[in-house]
Amino acid sequence: MQAINIGILGLGTVGAGTATILQRNADEISRRLGCRLVVKVASVQDRNKARDCDCSGFEITENPHQVVSDPDVDIVVETIGGETLAKQLMLEAIANGKHIATANKALIALHGEEIFAAARDAGVAVYYEAAVAGGISIIKSLREGLAGNRVSLVAGIINGTGNFILSEMRDKGRTFADVLSEAQQLGYAEADPTFDVEGIDAAHKLTILASIAFGIPLQFDNVYTEGIGALSLTDVGYAEELGYRIKHLGIARVDERGVELRVHPTLIPQRRLIANVDGVMNAVLVKGDAVGNTLHYGAGAGAEPTGSAVVADLVDIARNIVANDAARIPAIAFQADQVKQLEIKPRGQFECAYYLRVEVNDVAGVMSQLSKVFAEREISLEAITQKEPAPGATAVSVIFITQRTQEEKIDSAIGDVETMSDVRGKVTRIRVEHLN
Numbered sequence: 001m002q003a004i005n006i007g008i009l010g011l012g013t014v015g016a017g018t019a020t021i022l023q024r025n026a027d028e029i030s031r032r033l034g035c036r037l038v039v040k041v042a043s044v045q046d047r048n049k050a051r052d053c054d055c056s057g058f059e060i061t062e063n064p065h066q067v068v069s070d071p072d073v074d075i076v077v078e079t080i081g082g083e084t085l086a087k088q089l090m091l092e093a094i095a096n097g098k099h100i101a102t103a104n105k106a107l108i109a110l111h112g113e114e115i116f117a118a119a120r121d122a123g124v125a126v127y128y129e130a131a132v133a134g135g136i137s138i139i140k141s142l143r144e145g146l147a148g149n150r151v152s153l154v155a156g157i158i159n160g161t162g163n164f165i166l167s168e169m170r171d172k173g174r175t176f177a178d179v180l181s182e183a184q185q186l187g188y189a190e191a192d193p194t195f196d197v198e199g200i201d202a203a204h205k206l207t208i209l210a211s212i213a214f215g216i217p218l219q220f221d222n223v224y225t226e227g228i229g230a231l232s233l234t235d236v237g238y239a240e241e242l243g244y245r246i247k248h249l250g251i252a253r254v255d256e257r258g259v260e261l262r263v264h265p266t267l268i269p270q271r272r273l274i275a276n277v278d279g280v281m282n283a284v285l286v287k288g289d290a291v292g293n294t295l296h297y298g299a300g301a302g303a304e305p306t307g308s309a310v311v312a313d314l315v316d317i318a319r320n321i322v323a324n325d326a327a328r329i330p331a332i333a334f335q336a337d338q339v340k341q342l343e344i345k346p347r348g349q350f351e352c353a354y355y356l357r358v359e360v361n362d363v364a365g366v367m368s369q370l371s372k373v374f375a376e377r378e379i380s381l382e383a384i385t386q387k388e389p390a391p392g393a394t395a396v397s398v399i400f401i402t403q404r405t406q407e408e409k410i411d412s413a414i415g416d417v418e419t420m421s422d423v424r425g426k427v428t429r430i431r432v433e434h435l436n
Contacts, residue, residue: 004318008042008071009064009078009089010150014103014130015042015308016053018077022314023054029311034319037311049200052303068093075317077310078102087111094126096116099321101313103130103306104329108363109204109220112211116331126331127313132205133158133282136298136304137312142212142251142286143333149288151213154252155435158205158268160187160280160300161196162228162248166265167278168237170245176229187278190357198227199263200246206250210261213286214342215334218260222344226264238399239267242383244355245275246430258343258352267355267432273297274435285435293435348408350412353382353432356400356414361422362389370398373416377409395424 007021008015019039022029030036041055043064061067068076068089074138076093078087078100086107090100091114100119102108108115108128119126129139133156142151157163161183168179180197183189203223211218230249239246244267253260268275273295277283282300287293299305320328330336360366367386374381380403387397402410414427 001030002322003037003038004035004042004074005072006075006077007040007067007070008077008079008120009067009086010078011042011044011053011055012079012089013052014305014306014310015077015079015099016051017303018079018310019053019055019305021304021311023057026309029315033315033322035318035322037314040073041067041070055325063091069096070096072386073098074321075099075101075314078104079310079315081106083107083110087115090115090126091118092123094122097122099124099317100126101130101310101317102126102128103310104128105131105201105204105208109207109218112331113219116336119331120336125317127317129210129313130306130309132208133284133296134298134300134302135283135308136284136296136300137309137333137384138209138214138284141294141296141311142209143252143329146286146288146294147333149290151286151288152254153210153287153435154206154213154250154284154404155274155433156186156209156250157247157274157277157282158209158250158300159196159202159248160179160282161193162199162400163282164188164279164280164395165197166228166231166236166246166248169231169233170240171278173233176231189396197229197293199225201248202248203261205265206368207254207262209284209388210252213252213335214259215339216259216342217339218332219344220414222261223345224262224264224350228265231265232428234353234397235430238357238397239355239430240270242355242385242399242401243270244268244432245270247275247277249433251433254342257349258345258394260345262347262350265430267430269434272435327384348406348411350407350431351404352407353434354400354402354410355430355432356402356410357428358398358400358417359395360398361424361426362396363422366422368400369392370400370417373413374376374402376402377413379403379405379413380407
C-alpha cells in the first residue's frame, strides 16, 4: 500500500495530538484513503523533553529546516504557532514542493494571501481547518457543504477562554479577574491572556471565516475588536433578567451596502441555541439563502479535537495526491481571480440593537430627558427598565433595549446623555443580536 509521509513542525499540544491520532487510527484512515499516512520526522525545540505522544516510530530533530527540506516528506504539518519562524518554514516547504496543513490562525489571517499565492505558483495545497474552532470542521462546511449557498451571516463563539469566563461569571456570580485567574491555572488562558480576552484571537478566526464565506480578501486590520475585560457582574445579571445572555461573538455580515466585521460582547436571547453554548465549547452559526440557519458546535481547542481537524486536512491532501490533483478546492473557497474586495463598513454604520445602562440621580424628570435624546435621533426603544435604588442610595440604574439602529446614532445619543447633569459616569453599551 502506498505511503504518504508526514513531517510535523512542533510536538506541543496540537502536534502531539495529531501524531497520536495518526498512530491510533492508522487502520481506519488507510481504509478511507487506500494508502497510509506515516509520520516520518518531527521537529522539537528540546529532544529530551517528555512528549504526549509515542515518538518511537519516527525521527526527532531540533532543526525544523530538516523537516521542510526532507525529500521524502510529502506533507508538512505546522503547529509551532507565531508568525516569523512559522511563515519562513511554511514558505520554504512550499518552495520545496510540500503540501501544508496548519493550525496557525494568526499566520493565515495576517499572511494568508502571500502564502496561498506561493502555493498556487508551486502547485501545492495549503489546508487550515484546525485554525478555526478546533474540531468543528467549520471551514470544510463553508468551503464544501454550503458551497451552493449565498452566505449572508457568520456569527460565532470562536474563543473558548472568553466563553468559559462569561459562563462562570453568569452561573456562579464570579468576577472577571477571579475567573481569568482560574482559566490560567487550568491552561485555558495563557500567562498573557490579551489575545483571548481582548478578542484578537477571535478576530483572526473571523477574518478567515469571512473570507471563505463571502469570497473577500483576508483583512484582519478591518475587523472591529472589543474585549470582555470591562464587563461587570451587574450587566451579566441584568441581561439574564431581561431574557438574554452575554457572549463574546465574532460577527461577519454582508448585504448590498457592504460587509460588517466585528468581535465584541453581545446580548443574545436565551432561547437561541448559541446562547446556551457554555464553558470552553465553540459554536458557529451560518446563514445561507438555501439552507437557512445552521449551527456548528463542538470543542474549539485541545490536543485531539484540534488534531482531528489537522488529520482531516491530511486526509484531504492525501486524496489529492492519490488523484494527482494538487489543489482541488481553492484555498478560500472561491477561485483566486473571483475573490473581490467589498466595501467594509466602518463602525458607525454597524446596525444592531443595543443594551444601554445609565446611572442617574433618583429625581423627577430624568426619564423624560433620556427619552427625548433617543426620540430626537429616531431611535426606537424596545424596553425600558428602572431598577429600584439600594437603601439609602440616591442613584438608580436605568436599562434601555433599543430596536435595530445605526451605531453612529447610538454614539451621538450616548454623547448627549453623558453630558446631562443628572447622569453619573459613563453609559454602558453592549450590542444586541437576535440572530433570526
